[in-house]
Amino acid sequence: MSGEKRSEFDVAVIGAGMGAYHAVEEAAKKKDIKVAFIQGFTFQEWPLAACIFLNNPKEHEKWTSGVAETWQEKKWPNVTYFLSSVETVECEKKEITLMNKGPDAGARITYKALIVATGAKSPLIAPTPGMSLSERVKEVQACGQALKNAKTVIFNGSGLVGVEMCGDFRVHNGYGAKVILLSRSGKVLDSDYGEKSRKPDPAVVQKVTGILTEKFKVEVKHASVSDPTYTDAILSPGKLKLDNGETLDFDVYIPCYPVRPNTAFLTGGEGKQLLDASGAIISNECLQSQAYPEVFGVGVTTTKVPGHPVSARITIASQHCGKQALALLQGKEVQKFVDKGTPPPMDHPMNMKIGHGPGGYMIWSGLPGPAKICCCQCCGGGFPFCPPPCCWCCIPGCAHGCGTCCGPPEGEGPAIFMVGLLGKFPGSHGYKGLGNYGPEIPQQMRMS
Structure with missing residues (x-):
């Protein structure tokens, strides 16, 4: 597509x-409007499996x-896909310019309403905007090799991702290396179960800390790092300077927290404050930009859109923004965002993963009432007392997916079960055709 051509x-x-x-x-859903889907990549990658494949590129x-072609929806005749990432969005002009790279290099797109659903910068966990599949494959393989060879690994961030990375590192790379998990508060899972959560659960924090330190041999270190140099992953030996002046040697360093929203491409007019200091779109309760009412944001x-499961919260917020964009086009009043999704927002995640598959550990920690009864967690029944159709008998490891008979709903069984469970959801969120690199990646570059 020519960079001189503007598509409206x-x-x-x-x-x-x-x-x-x-x-x-x-x-x-409104067939008489034209929708531009700036997907930005020539590939898709299921993000919830990142901790698995970064530790095991195979x-x-x-x-x-x-x-x-496998994931572009044929049921949307009024949608046009763009597979080059965004370079800039000039909100005053309502004009988007794509990067000079990829199938739609340099394309210019004008809009009447814009929805920004770009997530946050998460080094290695998610591909960098503009990255090709071959570049991403090389990055994942380099990460896996560096982790395999490392003697000291530092994961910065003790939330869900950091804890999961520690577990998957041990599952795939053994116990020969020293693993350090940095925590600003000195505790794990502070935003979900700890002091910063809406309903702290010290028992889960204590349990996960014990599993990490005793079973997985992870050092949970009370420390913070403000140097912006360390907001990127480092896959070669170096030194990490902590805010307290202490220095740690490492072979691999990976930040495991969302660094900042991917919104740097947004520009506003003089005197209009579009973004706050962290890069978030300054919005009202409708998830709508205060500076540019035609701009909406998801995450x-x-x-904020709090609550778990996070995927359900994202889905509900996205549907809201889609509806409000249509309302704006029709001259209707934009509505306040109210999360009435299913399942309803929960204070804690439904499970806590410390690695996937054999050697991993998972805790069912926050299932809603009906599911808890179905999985016999309220009485500790476990398999084989889970009644059909509650069981997932087509998934490997389902026999102990919710715990064992009269045992707690946790352990290696649920961790094995989780790998199969992960594969059940991508299709419903637009991820299709997984399992095929396609012709861009030659056979010799793939890992067997």
Whole structure:
């Protein structure tokens, strides 16, 4: 597509994840409007499996699709895909310019309403905007090799991702290396179960800390790092300077927290404050930009959407933004965001993963009432007391997926079960054709 050509659309959606997919899905329901889906990549990658394939690159292709035709929806005749990432969005002009790279290099797109669903910068956990599949494959393989050879690994961030990375590192790379998990508070899971959560659960914090330190031999270190140098992953030996002046040697360093929203491409007019200091879109309770009412945001605004499961919260917020974009086009009043999704927002995650598969450990910690009864967790029954159709008998490890008879709903069994369970959800969020790199990756580059 020529960089000089401008394509006009009613709604433009920017993002490559489930948020963008569900926003497009909602906007596309009105068949007489034109929707631009700026997916930005020539491939898809299921993000919830990142901790698995970063530690074991042989698994990467299983969770990746390199054939765009398999995941581009045919049921949306009014949607046009763009597979080059965004360079700039000039909100005053309502104009998007794509990077000079990829199938739609340099394309210019105008819009009447814009939905930004780009997520946050998460080094290695998610591909960098503009990255090709071959570049991503090389990055994943380099990460896996560096972790395999490392003698000291530092994961910065003790939330869900950091804890999961520690477990998957041990599952795939053994116990020969020293693993340090940095925590600003000195505790794990502070945002979900600890002092910063809406309903702290010290028992879960204590349990996970004990499993990490005793079973997985992870050092949980009370420390913070403010130097912006360390907001990127480092896959070669170096020194990490902590805010307290202490220095740690490492072979691999990986930040395991969302660094900042992917919104740097947004520009506003003089005197209009579009973003806050962290890069979030300054928004109202409608998930709508205060500076530019035609701009909506999913997971990248100052108006937070709390609760678990996170995928459900993202889906509901995305559908809301799609509906409000249509309302804006029709001259209707934009509505306040209210999360009435299913399942309803929960204070804690439904499970806590410390590695996937054999050697991993998972805790069912926050299932809603009906599911808890179904899985016999209220009485500790476990398998084989889970009644049909509650059981997932087609998934490997299901026999102990919710715990063992009269045992707790945790351990290696649920961790094995989780790998199969992960594969059940991508399709419903727009991830299709996983398991095929496609022709871009030659056979000799794939890991067997």
